[in-house]
Amino acid sequence: MKKILHHGKVYVEKGVFAEAVMIEGGLIAAVGSNEDILSLADGETELLDCGGKTLIPGLNDSHLHFMQFGETLNQVDIDGVPSIDEMIRRCRDFIDKYPEKVKDGLHAIGWNQDLFVDSDRLPDRHDLDQISREIPIVLERVCGHIVSSNTKVIEMLGIDGDSPQFPDGDFLIGEDGYPNGIFTANACNIAKALIPDFSMEERRKILLETMKYGVAHGLTSVQSNDVGTTFMDGPAAFKLFHDVYDSGEALLRYRHQVCFNDFAAFETYLTEGEFACGKYGEDSWLTLGPLKLFKDGSLGARTALMRDGYAVDRENHGLEWIKDDEMEKYCQLAKQYGLQVVTHVIGDAAIEKTIDCYENAFVDGENKLRHALIHCQITDEGLLTRIAEKGILVFAQPIFLDYDMNIVEELCGKELASTSYAFGTLRRKGAHISYGTDCPVEDCNPFPNIYMAVTRKDKSGQPAGGFYPGECVDVADAIDAYTIESAYGEFMEDRKGRIKKGYYADLVLLDRDIFTVDPMEIKDILPEMTMVGGKVVYQK
Template sequence: MKIALYNAKVYVERERFVEAVLVEDRKIKAIGTNEEILATADIDEKIDCEGKTVIPGLNDSHMHIFNFGERMCQVKIGDCESIDEMIDRCKKYVEENPDSVKHGLYAQGWNQDYFTDSDRIPTRFDLDKISTEIPVVLERICGHILTTNTKTIELLGIDANSPQYPGGTFEIGEDGYPNGIFAENACNYAKNVIPKADIEQRKKMFIEASEYAAEHGITTVQSNDLGTIVFDYPEYFKFFKDIYNSGEGIIRYRHQISFETVEEFKDYIENGEFKNGKYDEDSLIQLGPLKLFKDGSLGARTALVRGGYKDDPTNNGIEWMSEEVMDEFCKVASDAGIQVATHVIGDGAVEKTIDSYEKTFGQEGNKLRHTLVHCQITDKALLERIAKLGIVVSYQPIFLDYDMHIVEKRCGKELASTSYAFKTLGDLGAKIAYGTDCPVEDCNPFPNIYSAVTRKDSKGFPEGGFYPEECVDVYTAIDAYTEGSAYMEFMEGKKGRIKPGQLADIVVLDKDIFTCDPMEIRDILPVMTMIDGKIVYKK
């Protein structure tokens, strides 16, 4: 099958564009002028792009697509401006969907900093107004803190004298009873009270989420689902293979896999998927890195910060994983030739994770491309160390939309000025990939690119950008989202550019992202998405 896209502005590399591209047998066969490409014999389909801009398929370097699929089916609480509004929406949802919530109500998305009447975190007393008959679990947008109703606490069987969960906490209220607020790993215990979606429901959610991603120009997701959202590893490794073997999987999917213990990880190296899994080199589904968590989130004040929070000085955040356990995970991974990607947000988490990584580096340095995911709070010394060691960073520029309003309060202006350092780290020579951490943020890549280029929130604040010296240009942002994310998965020679020999992952845009007003970038949408040489979305 030969497909020619012509009469286009095809982005090849910085300041280089061509008019047309020829796709054949899943790959880009040639690029050039309209005349050169249309002169090719036996073209099966000719697509007139009508002068539109064409870029490589965008590659989300870190997200949770299962969680996003769930969110698409939940009561929407992300834009609630008060606890009362959230309660009212949930009560209405329970009344209108009795079969869906008969075993409990779960939703994710609230953010106390968006509440206009009070910025307090909701408690069990609030959620008891939704229901006292079924468990109710409402998770903060970051996924690092949640609130339950009293029924959930009763089903967990905990009280003030119960031991805390490993790697997480539940708060005790003034009345001497758990108040419903759970943080970090304790959240998983609360969420497990409500039955998870079954295989068929997961399949429907995954396909719908994949279609949404493709409609927004995402052609690859590097997704952390196993070990965070689902835990039956054999069943879900088979789940993915069945979907892709049947042809129902349309986007490229690379596993980022979490394990609770080093022993469990070792077993999967010696006896499980890392030993027995078969993945063709260019197939749509790939086995990826070990995914670890070092700390929490800035919004929940659970990110691990070295100097304590400026607005909570006795709090340094939560260290999810001890140095000893992290060192062991990294050694086992490196000995087995497996990449490691670690969630790090606070500067304390960044430093300690670099320490653990560096202990595994030999003369070849970071040959496994160990990665820092998020890497938000940094000083200049940390940035220089990251670049010197060749550690990959998966940035989520869209986090600035919210974080710019709290980071100076949390960390102080000096540290804020060297954080979210998209340009500085790139100038130092580090390898950078972009992602969204969806569903923490929507996986739509264009608001993400807008954030990197303008460093403004969705309302255009502040006028000049938040520490504007860290703004990047459009070329840099797109390259991070394509070639940079491909580098993170050892695929930079095979995808991420529109060049002969690369996989045919291509997006046609409704607006020229290179010349439009930067304020308009967030509203750009694809009119066509091609993955693996097949058109999977057309407006």
């Protein structure tokens, strides 16, 4: 059956608007004036009056951890806790309230030592022992690259001060010569593995609940790294997603970004695993995407890989998660199988090393596989130019500036900070830059993210002129970064991310006009309706 959305302000492309859209078979069949499109209606056409409201393409988060976000909604809330004592209190209360949920262990994510009002030290085993010494406890920093644990975790791992470090990750030693409960990089996964996983039925419920949240905030597509991070059992994860999508219960489009903890597992995936055997239809809402790698840690944890170290500690150059030679192996094998690679890079050294590796894996000297830099935060002019000239994609998170603007100058120095988070410069240089949230590091609601890209102000409107305002983008560019550019990142720019004939009917009707509203209000915008493939999946 045909549907017509009429009397709207329909965003077609920068500077171009229409009034009405006709949908047929899940695709946009026509776009034009009210008169022209309504003349195509017949007796069976469903008419939807937009009431003059703004209609934009469905928003597509180019990098997040969707399943992990769902998990956080089912765990103790430690996001942004103001102190270690408050974190201890919340965890104790959660244990008292949900003893069955935590009888075999407690896990949560969200603390950030820079937000502690009384101290900026990392919580350690002595703190978490105040929660419990009977069950393992693992609490992740908001970035996911450092975890704190209690003594029970150390005992279960069977490590002491003389034990060898884990591959690609460390456990820190306290002043007493014993592990202090703090783990970094890949060692975080080893500690987290001690906490029993959600059951498959729980995961299914979590996934569906998270989809409801996503479409209620205008997301129609997510490109998500869950397999190999949040969900370590790859075959089980792929089966769960197939089951949900095959049943028709899914509310939005999902593209896998897949991690591996060792090269042999990646080889198996390519030759006899999901990559080789998985079934994905041409217009499936579920698609199999790139290999995801981690090159470094995070800025706030002082583990981003920096060329010249940190301004506050030049001896600290951060943490190199995957080494150059290992990364070369992954990228060369990905090239052999025609697979895109996307890599977590935050520090300038991580970005430079990753670009080097990508160039070595180019096809015919070009980035035909659309390898991408996720985050790409700390840059100088040379790196920005090189990214654009080499056609390397950037999956950026403008919303990170809400916090990072408070630390980047101190940690990197003002000169380097002035050329970092350079979303405007990258666009002007012609780079393909798309937006995401890295949720649950930030909420997956796209509108605070668009607000940050447009204003370069925190949620309270500071600084008044914006943080390095030359990097601001206009509203159309921000929407394009969330739509057509995100589609480009998944090789779908010919059928997704625009309101044009032949494109997927993924649409969002907004409660106010994002193009004319006071920029301070952009962060507060919400959908009146969200549509995926012509199907209404959310209505206010």
